[in-house]
Amino acid sequence: MITRSVFGTLPGGETVERIELMLANGFSAAILTWGATLQSLRSPDREGRFASVVLGYTTLDDYRNAGGRLGATMGRYANRIENGHFHLDGQDHQLQRNEGRHAIHGGPEGFDRRLWSVESILDLPDRPEVRLRLESPDGDQGFPGRLVLTVSYALKAPGDLVISYEASSDRPTVFNTTNHAYFNLAGEGSGSVLDHRFTIPADRFLPVNDELIPTGEIRNVDGTEFDFREARPLAAGIRADDPQIRLGRGYDHCYVLSENGPEPYPRLAARVEEEQSGRQLEVLTTEPGLQLHSGNVLTGRYHGASGRAYRQSDGFCLEAQHFPNAPNAAHFPSTVLRPGKPYRSITIYRLGITPSLARS
Template sequence: MTPPPAMVSIHEESFGQLSNGTSASLYTLTTPQGMQVKITNFGGIIVSILTLDKTQRLADVVLGYDRVSDYEADSYYLGAVIGRYAGRIDKGQFELNGHLYQLALNAPDSQLHGGKKALNKQLWHACTAQEENKSSIILSYSSPDGEEGFPGEVNFTVKYHLTVDNELIVEYFAETNKTTIINLTQHSYFNLAGHDSGNIHQHKVSINADYFLPMSEKAYPTGEIKSVTNTAHDFSKAKFLAKEIDNNDDDQIRIGLGFDNYWLLNENAIAMNEYAAQAIDENSGRRLTIFTDQPSMILYTANYIDGSHYGKNNVQYQRRAALCLEPQRANNKEKGVNIENCLLTPEQPFYSQTRYVFDLA
């Protein structure tokens, strides 16, 4: 008799209590090959990702914490679902249909990543599902009209799927009863050598993009769309981050204290026919390849982590301990930086998918 196919297992356990007394859960997904992903329903946070290196040694390749209380206090957005709006909104203001909206401010003269109690600080409803080739965590949260200043009630769903092929697939859904704006992303900090292994200068990165968006001294896009050719921001061919990350002759590197810009993905990447971005740690052999249907990608090299946070296993995270690759809809080649890129209307629900493929280079 043919044995049943190996499945991705799911285990649920307590992840501790939040300050309001409610309890968070931690879900562990494990593939037959041993890859393991831990996700909590607080903030939709990816707590850990264990993958094999070229010697078959497992290591945790994302920054994070051991307790949900640490995530409640976290200011770096480690591993979280980001929204309603990923990124900065100058003065926390935007105009929509002739009305000026004032958002909650949680950064100097701006709103950052959705506000003080954004999606990353909410306890989401969670359920699980298993199929032959994947297992899933389905998270849902209803954001009321006016939350953090945004108009419209929005029902969010985020589905995390781990497949038997060691792919982590993230699906985003949103519906509203009133025209509003959203810009969702996943904010995991990756270090493919291991979360406790130092900086990511020796990671080799490529981004499928011919253009990027320069930013001003206040770290907002200037509105210019610039070719990556002959700039430090050319990742059309894989290169080590160390090559340019301290290039203070480059204004953008100086402003961001490293890499922290939008890249406008090429059409073949947006169609998901080719990857959007890839990172490789040659010492371990681990490779992360990202496919997304979103038009832009931020590469952020953890420039503001300062050693004040202790993560998993009491590791003191230092500057550039990881890199983030954040697919977003806020910018594209047709309209650049434009609020119309981010509209969510009652007539047109939002859907997006990003795939994270873990293998060996």
């Protein structure tokens, strides 16, 4: 089932819609046309009680004014580009900078701050889906080429949220996208996520410098606070005396996922468990990287749907994407998008109950 409603009105008079997808078992997701944003994702705990497991606001003004980019679609380039600059096919490109001397998440007016159009709605009982579309003109925030991006959100029983991306450009450009949802498996507004247990089956991660730009090194996780190959809580490492943890004010690092084949398929990138609710989240993706962000930028200034302030580590992000600053690191997987060769990617957020924490 799909319902559509008005979420708010922009200063220019444009209407922002809220589109809710729902399965017969009660699993649901609410999507906003502002930023192609995942506002709510309702899932049952081990007792069958439903709650949203992503942080979200109830007013358009909060989404427009608050930081954090809760649940939004990032672009043109998710994460950071050093000095807001890259060289492509013999030409230098200077982007608009919005994090000191660097560009992050596409610039000051990234895709998270745009009104997307509804391209299609497919109201099927076993797979409701909405597809949103955005056109980015040549020169937008300094990026070359006219780019068209579509993002579809679909639900699949019993608890999959499938996010599919497709992008094309009429000129060579660079492109990287992701969803910036903050999760809390105990329920939105329930407090810290530091007791959530994380498994990330990655052997390597990208160290950063003091401005959170990858140094170019690809480091093994052995013997570091970044080793989540065996389940462990965020609390075990987030206050460690580790230079990388200090630089990120917690975790804000990209993991290098196992290589995909010539026909990419979503493979497991992370698993998170929360004991109190019994909920489990799995992230599967075709992307080469996964950014773990421990909610370091949540300041408590804004209140969510629960009426409670979102403070540091009240949510975590698992952002499937290409590597930060890849346009300036030739040994990273390429983010170059060329005419006639569209970008396609799938990320699945799979919610359920951890078998060991299920109700007896």
